[in-house]
């Protein structure tokens with residue numbers, strides 16, 4: 001008994017509570033940066049804080065919803081993903097005090113740091129829609145969403161079993177990650193209805209809170225062609241506020257006439273999940289008024305706390321929140337932070353807002369949207385990417401997952417800039 005007591009006391013007293021670099025979040029941004037720093041810093045210098053045991057390739061959830069992959073195929077145990085040279089603290093952060101350089105964990109433990117990278121992603125909040133959770137939990141044949149692990153496995157069955165009626169797909173009135181995903185799953189569903197010979201019995205509707213189908217003009221024009229050609233009803237400025245599962249009614253607010261509601265009967269409702277910043281960040285001095293971490297959009301360094309950087313969905317960087325954006329910015333963050341950490345003065349390029357959205361438009365076709373700040377297209381391939389293409393589909397379905405697992409989270413994928421230069425140099429010869 002006495003010796004057990006001594007072992008516990010020794011373990012607690014030797015528990016390391018200070019790290020040169022602390023990273024909050026072991027998703028795609030956290031791991032991309034951790035993997036790079038693991039090659040630069042000795043053992044016991046880096047701690048990664050995250051409770052989640054399973055790492056998910058979230059872009060794969062659209063493929064799961066379409067029956068192209070299983071949920072298990074797009075996830076791995078975190079132990080296989082976290083770089084070996086780092087310490088994984090399996091708790092969540094629940095408070096950050098950047099004036100004191102410390103992070104408090106949900107078990108009360110305090111971790112201090114010299115440098116901090118925040119990469120905690122964003123939070124899904126179905127509670128913003130009255131009745132949504134009840135419907136998702138208790139009527140999974142008719143109300144579904146690809147946006148969480150809990151619900152994504154219901155999507156394909158619901159789509160594949162629909163024989164007639166109204167299929168409604170929604171886009172919420174909040175910032176969301178991968179803003180293309182709610183319509184990708186709609187195009188795939190519409191194609192599935194054709195394959196099942198029931199398309200003529202189903203009305204397909206896309207109700208979006210946005211004033212346009214997509215935020216980048218070039219791709220919006222291409223998608224409008226798809227919508228017309230495939231006879232999809234598009235309604236803009238409508239925000240889903242309530243789901244009545246017993247009467248199968250979806251209530252939308254007209255955002256141009258606040259307080260005015262419009263009711264749609266549905267036989268299938270796919271909910272584009274409302275999202276928000278994590279509360280522990282929103283209430284910290286790291287956040288701006290929107291609740292997202294306030295960083296310089298070109299360097300990823302915090303605007304007030306120079307030893308703090310942030311990447312990915314948790315930031316207020318004005319670009320589309322995607323894994324592609326993490327790919328385009330992780331090297332810039334790491335090089336800027338390395339300059340600070342090691343007193344180097346390497347010239348670091350500025351982040352241009354690169355992001356990408358492979359817009360699956362059917363089983364076999366995809367429009368590969370790639371753009372930078374202000375929605376300016378910046379395409380990798382020397383072809384018009386505004387066209388539906390089979391090659392873009394193969395890239396999305398088969399090549400990108402492999403890039404993610406084998407390169408991005410291992411810290412060796414900095415986006416397609418090198419290929420772009422290669423292709424475009426080749427063209428200008």
Ligand SMILES: Cc1cc2nc3c(=O)[nH]c(=O)nc-3n(C[C@H](O)[C@H](O)[C@H](O)COP(=O)(O)OP(=O)(O)OC[C@H]3O[C@@H](n4cnc5c(N)ncnc54)[C@H](O)[C@@H]3O)c2cc1C
Nearest residue numbers: 025027028029058059092093120121178312313322323324
């Ligand atoms: C359905 C869907 C489709 C998508 N499609 C695409 C696509 O086609 N292309 C694309 O590029 N992107 C796509 N994305 C977006 C992409 O997955 C995200 O933008 C990307 O994962 C962002 O990386 P991140 O590191 O910022 O956040 P995440 O990868 O979400 O990681 C955040 C991590 O922080 C952890 N965390 C949360 N709270 C705490 C806390 N309090 N303390 C410690 N850790 C915490 C979480 O457990 C998680 O591990 C899609 C996303 C979804 C959901």
